[in-house]
Every structure is written in C-alpha cells, then in structure tokens.
Amino acid sequence: MLTVDRKCSISTRSYLALLALCLMLPILIFVTLLLNQQIKLERSRIEQDLLKESRSITATIERDLRGVTSMVETLAQMPTLQQGDFEAFHQQASQITSRYGIGIVLNDLAGRQQLNTRVPWNTPLPAITGTDAMRTVLETRAPYVTDRVTGAVSRKELVGVVVPVVRGNEVTHFLTASLRLERISDILNQAGVGDGRTATVVDRKGKVLAVIPERGKVDAASWDWIGKAAAREGVAASTHGPGDSRLTSGYSKSGMTGWSTIVSQPGDEIDGKLARDLWSLILVGTAFLVLSGLLAAALGLRIAGAAKALTAAGRALQSGGVVPPVRTSWREANEVGLALTTAFRRLSEKSEALRTAEEQYRTLSRSSPVGIFRTDAEGRCTCVNERWCEIAGARPEQALGNGWSDFLHPDDFSRVFAEWRRSAVENRPFRLEYRFRTPTGAITWVLGEALIERDGDGSITGYIGTITDISENKQLERQLLDTKQQLVRAMMAGGMFAFEWDALSDAVRRSESCGTILGLDDSPQTDTGRNYIGHIHPDNRRGFTDTLTALRPERPNYVMSYRYIRPDGAVAWLEESAAGIFDDGGRLTGLTGITADVTARMAAEAILRDSNTALEARVAERTRALTDAARELSAEIRRREQTQAALLQSQKLEALGQLVSGVSHDFNNVLAVIQSSYSLLRRQTGSMDQAKILDMAEQAVERATGLIHHMMAFARREEAHPRKVDLAAVLRESEDMICHTAGSGIRCVFDIQAELWPSVVDPSRLNAVLLNLAANARDAMADGGELEVSARNLPRGEGPGNAAGNGTDNGGWIVIAVKDTGAGMTPEVVARASEPFFTTKPPGKGTGLGLASAHDFVSQAGGTIRIRSAVGAGTTIELHLPRAALSAEEEEPPLNADLAKLSGSATILVVDADENLRTLATQLLRDFGYTVIEAQNAGTAAALAHISERLDLVITDVALPGASGAELTGRLRLDRPNLPVLFIGCYEQDTGPDGERLLRRPFGRAQLAEAVLERLGRLPKPAAPAAASASAPDKLRDRLRNPGLRDAYDRWKALRNAGGGLPDRDLFPSDDTTMKDNSFMVEPDGTGGYRYVRFGDALAERLGRSLLGEQAGDDGDDLGSAGASYRRCQETGLPSYEYARYSLADEVPLLFERLLLPLSDDGKRVTHLLGVAFFTELPKLDLQPRI
Template structure:
C-alpha cells in the first residue's frame, strides 16, 4: 500500500474513534437525567436520600427514606478515594458552603463507576451549618469518553523533524510535509515552515535553541495548509539533545494532526457548561491554581498532618503525592528550623497572612528554599510556598563574587603595603648607612669628635626600622605574642601617668574601670602599645582639646551581635574602648582605617600602620576591633579581647626575677645561620663569662648535642635551614631532658603564640633585640637551671 493509501486508512481509524467518543458523550448526557439526591441533618447526624441515591451506592432505598446514620454516606466509595471525600465533607461540616467532587464507587461485583457529587450547606443566623444537601450523577461514560479523546489525540500519522542550532534549514520526513500541505522533500527552510503557523501561536521550529537542554511539553498550534488554505490544528512534542557534531543543541520532534480531537473537546466543553456555574468556576480555579501552580500548595490540619498537596510537590521536590499526603509537615523541615515551622502551622483563625522562609528536604535529600504564607480557615491551615531557591543561589553567587572582590582589594592593599615599606625602609637605611659611612671616614682621618651624634643617629634609624618590622608582623598577625591571662584594669591604671604626659594639658583623661572586670587572654606589652597608639590618634583628632575616656566592660556576644563583623565569633570578651570627643571620621575613612599605610595625617607625620597593627594584634589574639565615629561627634575604638575562663596565678617570671650574677664558665651552644647575629651573641656570652660553642645550622648542632660535652644553655634561631629551632630543641631534650633553651626569632609563623610554642624551661627573644636584654635573658635562664 502506498503512502496515500496508508494515510487514508489511518484517517478512517481516527474518524471511527472520534465517532465512538461522540456516542459516549451522548450516553453521558442521557445518564445525567438519573440524578440521586440526599439531605444530611447535621445536628441529629441523620441521612435521608432518594431511590436513585440508594441505587447508585448499592444500598436499601427504604432505609434511606426513613433515615440512616450519616456514616452510610461513605458506603461503597473506593478505598483510595475515601480519605479525600471525608476531608471534603469535614470542610462542609466546619462551615464551607460548596461541595463538588468526582470519585469512584466500588460495586459488590467489582465494577467501578465514576460519580460526580455536588452539594451545599444551609447555615443558621450565626453561620453555623444546619443541613447538607446535594445530588449524585453517574459520569462513568464521560470519564471514558475523556480517556478516549486522550488516546485519539496521539493516533494517526506522525511527521518527524530535526533542527540543529545555528542552521536555517530543518531535516523533515515526507509525512511532515503532507501534514503542512507541502510537496514531500527531505529539507525545508525554517522560515517556510513557520510562515504556515497562525501568527498568534508559537512557531513549529524555534529559530534559536536554548543554551542548555530545557524540559519540553506538548505545544499546540494552528496552521494554514499550503495546498488548500485549510486551517488545521497540529501538536508538537520532542526533546533537546546535545549535538555530537557541533557545539550546541539539536531538537528532535514530531508533529501530528489533532483537529478532530479539538472539535470533540469543544463539544465536551459545551456539554460541561450545563453543570452549575459555581461548580464550573471552582473546578476551573482548581485546575488553574491548584493543578498548574508552580508554588507548593498544601492543606494541613491542626496536628501538622498534610491533608492535601498540589502536583508542584512532585515537580519541584520529587515526592509522589501519595507519600506526602498523611505525612507530618514538620518531618520535611531541618532540625534548625523546627521552631519557625511550628509557629507557621500554629492554629490561629485571627492570624493575618504571614511570611516565613523555610527549607524543605527533597526526595533526593537536597535542600530547596521556600517563602511560606499560611492562612487558617476552619480547623485547617492553607500553606503557600513560593520557591526562592534560585534567588538563594544567586545570593550565594553574589557572596562568592564579593569574596573575590575583597581578595582583589587585599591584593591592592599588599601593593600599597609594599610601596610604603620600601619608602620608609629606604629613609631608615639612609640614616643608618650614611651615619656609618661618616663615622668610618672620620675615624680614618682620626677625627673622633662628634662621633656620638652620628652613632645616635644610626641607632635611632635602626630602632625605627625595628619598630616598623614589629608593626608589620602585628598587621600580618605573625608577631610572636606572649598570650596569657592578664588583669587589664591594673595595666591601664599603671599607664595613667604616661597617658597624661602624652595627651598634654588640653585633654582631660577619664577611666571607667569596674572592679569586677574579667581577665583577658592577651599580650600585655602589645596591649599597652595598642592603647597608647589609640590615645595618640585621639590626641591628634582633638587639636583644640577635649576629653579622652578609656572604658573597660565585660561583654558577651551572641550570634546577632556578631552579624556582619568580619571574623567575630560568639563568646565572652573583655571590651576595652578608647573614646574621644574629637573631629570624628567620615564613613569612607572608617572603611579604610585598618588598611596598611592609610593615614589622614600630612606626609611625614604618620606611617599609617598604627590602626592596622592594632587590628592585626587583636585578631591574632582571637578577638576583633570595632570603630564607631561620625564627623564632628568623636570616635570610639573598641578592642574585644577573649575572656580568660580559667583561674590563674602569676608565676615568678610574670612578677619579675632578680638579675642573677655574671656567668662562671658555663657552656652555651649558639645555633644561628646568620654570621653577624652569631658574632654578636658570642661576644655577649664571652663578656658575661660564659664559654660559647658555635653552629651554623641544626645539622652541625645535633652531633654536639649528642656528644658528652657540657652544655648548660642552648640558644637557637627558630627559622634555621633544614631542622628548625623547635625540632632541634626536641632532639636535644631526648638526651638532655633538663636543657634550658632560648629561642631567637625574627619571624616564624609557628611561634606566633608563645604559650603554645614554648615548653617549661624555654623562653624567647625577638629580633632585633638590645644586647642588654639578651644578656639579662641569658643570665636569668642559666641561673634558673
């Protein structure tokens, strides 16, 4: 049989199926005349019904005429529909006015019939339900006709086509061409195909495919046949696939004629309009809102059990509705959000529409975020969940972008830091090198007068360089901190004279130091420097005089308190605030206050490292810094230092140890890779009366330590090539467990916290150090051994 004969045969089959659908439609309309009615006396819990009702439900008509218990209303209902109808009737008994449901009746012989029930309640003057009456009609044939129409829509010849993104032509089948009234061919232009589609309908071929595969549903459209000018209804379905030969997508689809089914649908629509207007409107609204909504809709009882849910639960979360209905809403909520979810579904008829953001766990264990609204009606709560997961993901992307921006700003700060360091160090090196060269020339010319002035200039420049190095380490949080429990109140009281002299007579100093202030875990020396720096900044902000307040307070920070504070954590802190009545700072100045080398002072009057050093010191101590300021209203800088929660008593080292006498020939092993530093330490040892042994690195020091030579003290740089100083000390104590160890460090990340780095019998001194300080350390450690 040729293609034309085959098409005619399939068209004949289609027409036969449509004729059968029409016949079933007629039977449906005829059966509608056999309507059963009922009346439910709500107060007396009695049900009366006519013979048609009894016949449809397979019960005794005489009993119904005399009245039966209301439970017999549900007799014969299919077990899978009973829960749904009971919930709907419960709504009527609670005050709802309209009842309209389709459900199945299961006959004794196993036959299933479809029933449409429609009813209303009669209310008294107080709006309380008195009676519930309505009608039943058998709609089994209508249901079957609808199913036949669904099958008929997919029957008949199917035309196939394939379109690759970026191409102006489409590969088509011969039947595709016949459905459009075109001469059979293998390839057609996109423009030619789409010109046949009604201008109000979606085109057959999408000129531009999406960048990623999209879900596809049936698309219906009208065409004007090219050969006859006849208008026909066609449907399209297909799917997007990754193209194997090109970088893009291709769409493989089919089209088929649905003109006849469209006509039958129109007839069914006209027939359904004979139902009551209220039922039709409610059905339409349910189909449009409940069935097609992209939001999660649910009906929840006062016990939190989901009574009903719309198809969006399956589409978004992957749950079958049968597994959602009858389940507690709270089972889908994360543990952290249970309280908020419980408040959302609390029964309160007077509650206005509320919104709560909650996440639900999907069937695949992923989290989806929804903005929930809840309304109470009767004893039910209606939930509306708008999917905000895409917005959450966009917010996460925004946070990641902001993090990248902050990283870029940090790199900009590093560049600024490098330039500032080079500028300041060049100035200081000029003072050191220039002074030494002048002294060298004068000594060569035997001119010894005025050498002290150049020596002092060199020492001053070197000390400035050392101070800058310490500030840089503080800014980078890499300085060696001696963190231990500290009573901050007496520390500040001991600084009062120094602060008063620093501030001058025009500025009054006030302190608020409660006696019950907590101890803080911090480095006392660094804290003193931080408070002094803040006091100097405050003084410079009050050129005409003013008031400076140093305030100490116990502070417990919660999750809400630390929101938006970089690096802050929940806990107990001792807050040290320095408050001035000066000029204040603009918001843009506050934003840059902790940046390295940022200063509002004229060139040469400020390094710009003061606040950045304080910030680094406090952050390294486990706390954080806050600035509150406004132009003309002064500035408050608060240091939050971690609270010491343990009892502590000062040791002899903390109180101060009396200087010990000179050495008596004890042996000290000095391990230092820098020859100049090693030379200075050896010279100090010899002046103190000690015997010195030198080693340039850990590898040369190990044999000495493992020998039988007497060694009373080990002095080692932390940052050695090969074995570092801490590893060398551990090796030494394997054979000399009581050996005293003094570490020298310029910078070592591992030694940032002395309390964690040092063991009993160990101490540390930071480069660059004064020779007198080194001598004192050595004498005390040897004497304490």
C-alpha cells in the first residue's frame, strides 16, 4: 500500500512562503538592476543633450559664416574689382557691408592692404606681410576662416573670412571680411543653452572666441582645459575646469572653420539630480514590498485550510467510502471536491456497464457472420473472432501480431498497405476489396472495412474492423461482364446501341457502341436529353418530340426514324425502337430502347424515291453560302492584320524618332564644341597648311551636321522648312547615304545635269524621300541590280503643270528620277502605290509609307510624282519639282565675308549649364571685342545682372537647370525692360518666346557674331549683289575626282569659250595616248540609238572586250551606259557626269567615273559624244562594299 513520506515533503503553508520569497527575490534584483540602468540612461541622456546643444551652436555659426562667405565671393566677382577700379569697389563694398557691420579688406599677394572699408578711401593703411590664411587660400583657391586675430586698423579682437580674387585664371588679390567677436557672442545668446550650462567657442589654437553666460573676468590659465579639449569631438568628463571643478562637456568641431564648441555642466549638479530621483523610487518600492508580504501571509492561511479539506475527501475516495462534500472559501477547492464526489459516483456506474458490455461483445463476436479484428496503432493484430479464422483459413494465434499479413495474396500486399496508410493520413474509414490465400492455396475475395480508434488526445490507439467473404459476388460480376461484352459486340456488329433516359434528371446512359454511330471520338456513355435532341436534324426534331409527347401507358412502345447531325457535320439516319416508363400516375419518367444506324438503308431508299437531286441542290446552296461567308471573313481578317501591322510599324517609327532626336541633341552639343574650337584655333593659325587642315575639319563638322539633319528628317522629328536650295548640292550630299542604303550587290549610278536649277523644298525631307525610294529599290532587287539616280531640267512647256493645264508651269521643272532594275509592279499595284500603309512586302518588312510620304512631299512643293513600272522591267519614280527663279534681290551675302565688320563692343551675359559650350562661346565673343560675364544657371545670372552697372545683351540656353531661358528673361526685364536676349537651342522643337531670335547649334563664328549684332541693332546692311563673275566656281568641275576628267573638261570648256560654239571631234591631240586609251566616242544612228565609233584600249582591257561598232540601247551595256544618258547630253548640249563606287568579292574597291562631252562638226548641232572614263582604286575604308 502506498503511503506519504512526510519527512521528504513540506506543507502548503511552507510552499506558499517559498513561493512568495521566490517571487520577491527576482523582483528585488530586477528593480535594483533597473534603477542602475535608469541612472546610466539618464546620465547618457544629459550627455547627449550637451553634445546636441554644442552641435546646434556649431551649425548656427557655420550657417552665419556661409552667408558671409557667399557675400564676399559675390563681391570678388564684381566688375569694378575685376577691372581694378578699387575706389569704385570701395564705395560699392562700403554700401553693402555697412548694413551688416562687416569690414572688407583687400590685400595683394604680398599681404599689403589695398583698401579697408572701416576707414575712408585713400586713408593710409598699415603694411602687413602675408599671413598663413592667405597662403592657405592661395594654395587651395577656396575661402578660409581665420582664428582670433587683432585688427591692424581697429586694434580689436576679430575673425576673418578670406576669399581669393581670380582674374582670368590667376589669383590676384585676397578679399577679407572681418567680424568682431561680439557677433559670435550674439549668435550664442540667440541659440541659448540650458539652465546651469556654459557654452564656449574656441578657435583652432584653443583661444576663446565667446562664452555664455559671462563668468566675469577669468584668468587665461583657467581656460587651459578648454584649449586642450578643443581638438576633441564627443562627450567627456573633466576635473580641470575653472577652480578645479568637475565638468561634463559636449564637444563639437566645425568642419568649415576648425573651431570647437563646448557646452558644459557641473558634475555635482548632475549627480544631485540623479540621487534625488533614485531615493524617491527606493522609498516607494519598499512600501509596496511590505504590503505585498502581509497580503501573501493572509492568503496562505486560507489556502492551507482548503488543502486540508481536499486531503480528507481524497482519502475517503481512496478507501472506497463516501466522499464528503468540500466547502471552503477557495472556489477551486470546492470544485475539486465536487469533482471527486461526482467521479466516485460515475466510476461505480461505469464499472457495472463495462462488465455488461464485455459480456455482450463476447456473444456478438462468436455469432457474427463477418470476420472481426482489432489492431494496435502500428497495425499489429491483437484479436480476431472465429469467423475471421474461417475466412482466412488460419488459427487465432497465427493472426496475432503481423502474422495476419501472411494470409494476404502477394499481388494485393502493397495495395492493401498503401490504402491503409492513406486512410490513416486522410482520417477516413478503411474500405477495400482484396484477396486472402489460405494455407491450402484457395483464393478468397473479401471486403475489408476498418475504423480508427483514438484516445482523448486524438492520438491513434488502434483499428477495429471486419472482413466479409465476397467470392460469390466476384464470380457473378465476371459472368455479368462477359455477358455485357458479348452484347456490346453484337450491337456494334449490328450498328446499334442501347440507351436509357431518366426524365427527372434528363440524364441519358448509352452503351459503348454509340461512339461509332454518333461520330464521337471518346465514346461518352453519358449525355443529356436536351443535348441529344439538339443534334437531331431540324426537319425531324418536331416529329421526334411529338412522338414522345404522344406516348401513353397503354401505348408505351414506338419506332421512328430521324436524321442525326454528328459533331463533324455529317448526317446519319437513325431508327429508334423504345418503350416508355411511366409512374403510378401515368406520367412518363423515362425511356429504354435501342437505336440503330440505318443511314445506308435510308440512302438506298432515297435513291429509289429519286430525291437525291433535291438534296444535293440544298447541300450545294448551303456550301456556297458558307464559302462566301468564309471568303468575306478571310478578307476581313487580312484587312485587320494589315491595319495592325501598319499601326505597329508606325509605333516603331515613333520610337525610332524619339531615339534619333535624343542622340541628335547630344551630337549637336559635341559638334558645337568642336566647331567653336576650330574657330578659335583659326585666329591663332599662321600657316596655310594649318589653315587648310582647319578648313577640312570645319567641312567635316558641317558634313556631320548635315547627317544629323538627314537622320532627323528620316525619323520625321523635324518640321518642314522649305527654302530655295541648290538641288545638285543636296543630291551630292545624299549620294553616300543612298549608296549605304542600297547595300552590297547593287550598283549605284548618279547622273546629275550640270547647272541644275534650284527649287523651293525642305532639303531634309528631300533626303528622307530619296532614302525611302532607295530602300524600296533595294527591296525590289533581292538578287542585285543597278540603282540610278538622275536629275535634269525640263524647260517651260514640257513639265506636268502644262500638261495638266493647272497653270503652275512657271519657268520649268526639275525632274529627279530614281530607277531600279527590279521585279517591277503590276498596273493595279502602281495605282495604289501612293496610298498610306499600302505595301506588297511581307508583314513586318514594310510600313507602306515610303511612296505616300514622297507624294506628300512633292505635293507640298507644288510638283507631281510619276511612277513608271512594268513586271520584269524595273521601276522608275520621277519627282517633278517646280523651278525657283533666283533673282538678285534674293541672294544673301555670305555671313563670314568680312568678320571685321561683325566685331563690336558691349557687355554680354552668357548663361549656359554646359561648361565647355559656355567657355567657347565666351572666348569667341571676347575675340570680337565684347566684355563677357559668365553664369551657369538662372539664379547666378540674375544675381550677376543685378550687381552689374552695364548689361547690353543676354545670351542664354533655352533649357536651364531650375528655370528656362524664357523665365530668366522675364526676371531680368523687370529691372531692364528693353534688354535684348539671344536664345540658343539644339532640339528642333526648341523655340524662343515670340519675337525673339533663336540660334541653333552648331553654329560658326560668323553666325554668332551676326546674331549678336542683329540683337544689338548694329548689323551692317548688305551691299548690293555684284554681277556674276566669270571666275565663279564651276560646280561640275568640283565634282570630278580623277585629274584626267578635270583636264578633259577644262580643254572642252576652254575651246567652247574661245570659239563660242561646241568643239569638234579633234578635242585631244593625237599624241595624248592617255585620253585616247580611256575614252570612247558614239554617234547617233538616225533611229534614236547610238553606235560606238571609237573605243579606247585601256577601257577594252578593263572590260575584257571592245564595244566598237555595238549599239548603246536604253537597257545599258558593260559601261553602264544607256541611250537615255546619251540623249540628254545631245539634247541639252551640256556635259553629263556619272559615277559609281563598287567592289567585287575581295578585290580592291573601285570608283568608276564617266564624263560625256558634246561635240559638233559645225559648232552648233551635236553630232558626236565623247566619253572619258576612268577606274580609280580606293582605300578599303573609303566606302561600303557594293556593286
């Protein structure tokens, strides 16, 4: 019998006392630690407060000194000081600084005072040698704040702010602002410090600059601790304060001045405050501790009494006696006593019920028709009944433990245990059909079922279940399956299937043979009546539903035929034999029957009834309707795809335009710097060779600028600016880009008539149109070919305006033709070629905007566009542009004709955020004699303009940081209403305010000078245009690259000018073998063609054969010659020049040039054409490979 060991246990009262002690002891320790930590935190807070105050005072002093520094730097840039007018500067500085109580001193590099605003002008000033501060400023070129010094004039203690005065790129003087120490004291008083604290400011050497509050006169030795601590940063305690007092101080060092700020508080004051706070907390905590002990003792007595009552009730329950009721003041003890009494009563009742249940379970287990088993949580069998042993053919002891698994069929072993584990995991009953194999080898099919048993905590304690012998059921299932399969095979052979329809759920169940008959791939055996009726042919659907409606219990059977529409659209004839199922009320509840495929039979019957013709007609009509609808749908899909592709291409072009615009802006800035640099270098160049190099460099810059305009025009990021242009020059500039666009495999030929007339067009848009046409020609010649660009004049009466009768044929036309040898176009494509977004290229390969943009460009210029094309014969696009008459009044004199006349004198403010552009523009203006003030932003510009006495012009960028050029102009004109402004921009969309001049980068010296004079109103009037000089430059000769061509042209021109007529066939001397070997001659044959009558040996060797005696037709020959080129030269009587650049495989690139010269036997009529041709080898980097 178990007993209580009283020696090893203690009473409840003792436990309560220990509990109270254990609770109070950690609390006391925690409170002690907490108080200690609180004291540390409070002390740290006071120290951080001292440091914060010192840093705040330092920041206030720095803020004030930065304002003084900014003012002194602004004074250092004043024009009077920069120009050396010290008297005027003394007057201006005195007016500015008198309001702030600041003295301004100007020293030269030797330290001598040049002026001092604390004394009148011309007052003798003491000579002072250079100081350390000035040497520091001279080395760093940055402002410097001095330590405490004695003023040479005022003899007072001061501090100074020294700023370098820079003229050009050299420091010439030092400008110093002197501040009295009272200013620092005023700053300390304004900032203020806490009660009982002292704020001190010392310089780098530890000299005191200011102290608050004042402590009276203190010996310098008393402040030695401050000088020693001045180099610190942070918080520290010191015992070397005034009077050897203990102080706690916060130190802050200024990064700008090197001064230190110390905020101090006596340590005795800090300790006293902390001690008072600590004793208050200790007294309150002690009072609460005593009160808690008294309450704990009273509660312990009550709990001990309740524990005794529970002990008595427990002993009664142990002995089996009646448990007495427990009544105390402790509610939980009363509840435990009640639970003990109730437990005693229920325990007695359950013991009796358990004995009864065990007896019933033994009886049920012996008489049950199913096998019963029980296992533990691990699946080990703990008991089985007799029926289980009979089914398994085992003895009870063989089934215990894991022995029951020996009777499982090997093929079902893994399946049974897998399902067992899943049921445990998913917390559901186990149910599975599996096989037992008896020791004799007999197979028994069983249905196993089991439930999970759990304890009060929900943990699995075991399983209880049954097994039922279902061997007979399995045998019947196999027989039924065999019968069903035989029936399905029979139905499939007979082309029929069975079905059942439930009217209440509208569910239809069918046999497997329905798939073939109904045209179903997956042979679904379930369907709905509504869906099935939906597949019945509309002509038979009404009869089908009427038949079902007419069924009655006395007439439940029916047989009918109807057409069924399969999912693939095929129609099958079905014959259905079924019977209706009715409930007791006579209402139809379902159908059951057989459906047979009678399509073949119905087809034979249809043939016999001769109804096939009508059926085919209906099918054909339906097919045509579907075909037409499909055709319309296909066309609509194609139209939408084309529209979508055009939209996507437009978006790509817009993105390309944005990219090109941004890149062009950056390149314009770079080119502006380069061009300005070349302009400055030209003034310092003395030799002709250097000048020539600069000429080539400036031409390259102009070429790069033109390329940028071409890019902008091609990306449609520039607005149209029509003006009178030299079309021959524009075409020459476009030659390289056209050849690059054509790419390799395409031979480029240019035939530009000499003395081509001008026209009023936008050259950038013309370049873009030519590039688009070149790209179209390239795409049309996938296998290579020839691209010819020609330009010629059409006299009045031969242009499109005269033919149309619209009266626009004023003075003639210029025809620019782009011809390719590609596949050509049909008349239908030519008719739609100019429509926007119309293209014959594959999706994603074209926008359909090339010819549309060309048509728009020519229409705006007042001309027309003509397209000549045929399949297999190539395409020619002709741009007819009206001639622009060039009158003497419209000629503009060159801007750089006389740069001396573009110089002047004025004060100009240049505002630009880009330092390179601003510096170069300033230097250019100074070269012209102007006084220039620089500013990098709008704020600085406004400040400089405000302090400048004279300002004649402002040159500003359109876009500035913080404010635009227009906003800056508005601010400046508040003080100077008529101040002229010149705006500078890079973007095409950059514009100045209304009526203001805008100069675009890059620009040259002459353009800048002309724009400045125009804004100042001093632009000289242009002189009257002089008569054309005989020595005017020859544009055709400038295009000739080979010296032999230039010699031939010069000889032809000299003979023509000398005789007044065309030269004859003896143009070259007989001994000039170079010309004869590289020339050929053709003559008209009277039928519109031309025949070679002479052919040079060098040309024959280059071509591999001679063309002597052959005809030159319109399709061209080995020389690239075409009858059209010869015909133009004969009709105009002017020379014609063509060239092409190409390379074959890895050979050296070649430049082919051909010059046609008209000759005459009588000096008037062209009777022969002399051609001079040269092949010149080019460097590999001179061109892109092309044929």
